[in-house]
Amino acid sequence: MAEVEDAKPLVKVRDLKMYFPIHAGLFRTHVGDIKAVDGVSFDILPGETLGLVGESGCGKSTVGRSVLRLYDVTGGTVEINGFEIAHVHRDSLRSKRPMMQMIFQDPQASLNPRMTVASIIGEPLDEHMKLSPDERLARIYELMDWVGLNREFAKRYPHEFSGGQRQRIGIARALALNPKFIVCDEPIAALDVSIQAQVVNLLEELQERLDLTYLFISHDLSMVRHIADRVAVMYLGRIVEVASREALFADPLHPYTQALLSAVPEPDPESERHRKPIVLQGDVPSPSNPPKGCNFSTRCPKVMDICRQIEPAVRDFGEGRQVACHLYSESMQTTAEPTAGDITNQ
């Protein structure tokens, strides 16, 4: 990671906010917002895989969808390959669609049950390329070869396939327009374990061959550890920690990351016996009414008074490591006050 540190990021997300309005009462007045994503910033370098982890409902999928402008974002900017995506008009967005694609969580729901495999994979081609029927079919066959689907399946319907095969159809569709950036929204969560490995290996193989950049959303930490170069940890609409895979798994800094990682079972029975998982108390607060100060303050085992008052700023630890926690902002101030580079003091 260190050698590509200076490379220009392919995806640049700054202060992304996605609020879903709540309407209530007789006149459906706007009474509040569900803050699904509340000020998220990250970069993804070309050819890199950023893993995005967090528990259910923390806003992972919403980040993925907002980055591709499948939702109209509330605030912030998203820049992909130098193009502003978040606020551009829909018509000019259409020509940018080919460079960014998405692989969905549920391979059953993400394929139209009334279209054949060939027409599903061919849909992006119809929309963005002018191909003769023969060229189109040749391209569809090429894509099916890439993802390991038998060409004979082209005329079949999605319900005739297994989950893993359906996910391959979804991957072929995402690859059809030669994208640079693919959001993988829990692509393996709905598959069983043996198929998960196949699909993840396929994704890695394709990344190498086609020079793809992934935003890999998952709640499966071991899978993220396998595929991601860097990992971002989300809690209740905010990123609490971003670090390279090695650094994060070896030495998690944020208390939430520590708790999350301590929940992963060890393969070695000896060390598993000594593993002491940090059990968090209570439930995740409602994203429509997040706590004052740090979002994690209601469940944090190391909570301090300041956490309940002031939202922690994101501190940069160098080498792409960022943590948003008062534990570290304070130690930075006391131990390294003169030299501390306040780069992202937001």
Place this chain on the structure above:
Amino acid sequence: MTDTPLEPVAKDTSARSQWWDVWDQFKTHKGALFGAAVFLFIVLSVTLGPLLWPIEPTFIDIRARNSGPSLAHPFGTDQLGRDILARMMAGGQVSIAVGLTAMAISVLLGTLIGVVSGFFRRLDGALMGLTDLFLALPLLPLLLVMVMLFRESLSRSFGPETGTFILIVSAIGITSWMQTARIVRGEVLALKEREFVLAARSIGTPSRRMILRHILPNVLSPIMVSATLGIATAIITESALSFLGLGFPPDFPTWGRLLFDAVDYLQQYPERVFWPGLAISLTVLSVNYIGDGLRDALDPRIRGR
């Protein structure tokens, strides 16, 4: 099982159009086949029958009035001595034409309004309000008012028969689309949140093609069901209008008019009510079965099972 190679089967299907699969599945549905046969028989007999049957539906043979079934008049004659078989065939043409056209209008309107209000959130409130408004209107009085208001002017511009046909068909069409619209809207709302619609959006498919390619094929089943039910309702509504004497001119036979005329003689000649009643019921039933079979045949998940 193990020594059967998969490839030849798959090769074979790639050359076939999917409409053959639809037909294959339709053939397996016994009720649909039977319904199609009955419907075809009714349509053929009302269209070709008058060419073969020598007696005009309006020919009055006053000496043979009120006669029962005989070789000369298989269904008997009415109170003016008109041949009931000839009148049944002529009436069938009108009734089936009214049923099909009114159904087409109501399904088109209902699907359009349902899809638009389900897909575009901004229009939802207004269009569903309109639907509720139409649902709340008392339909029969409304139909009567429409007939009263427009019959004269339409008759003048298109002639009495075509004028009344247009009037009745559009009156039935625009007062019966609400059920379809509501069902379609509900389905579209559910479909819109499915991931394949999101996938299409991430590809950049514009709304128009999204509706045609992803939404409409998936709401085909409820549309099909309401279409087949719509034919039945349209024929029956037309019968009701004719029955009330507000449909076609009195000497112009339709199944509903025949029923209306026969009711006066229910005590003496009950079989006269029987024939138009039977024809209406058989048409409605057969169309329902055809719709049932078509719906199954058009769904790839059911097909080939």
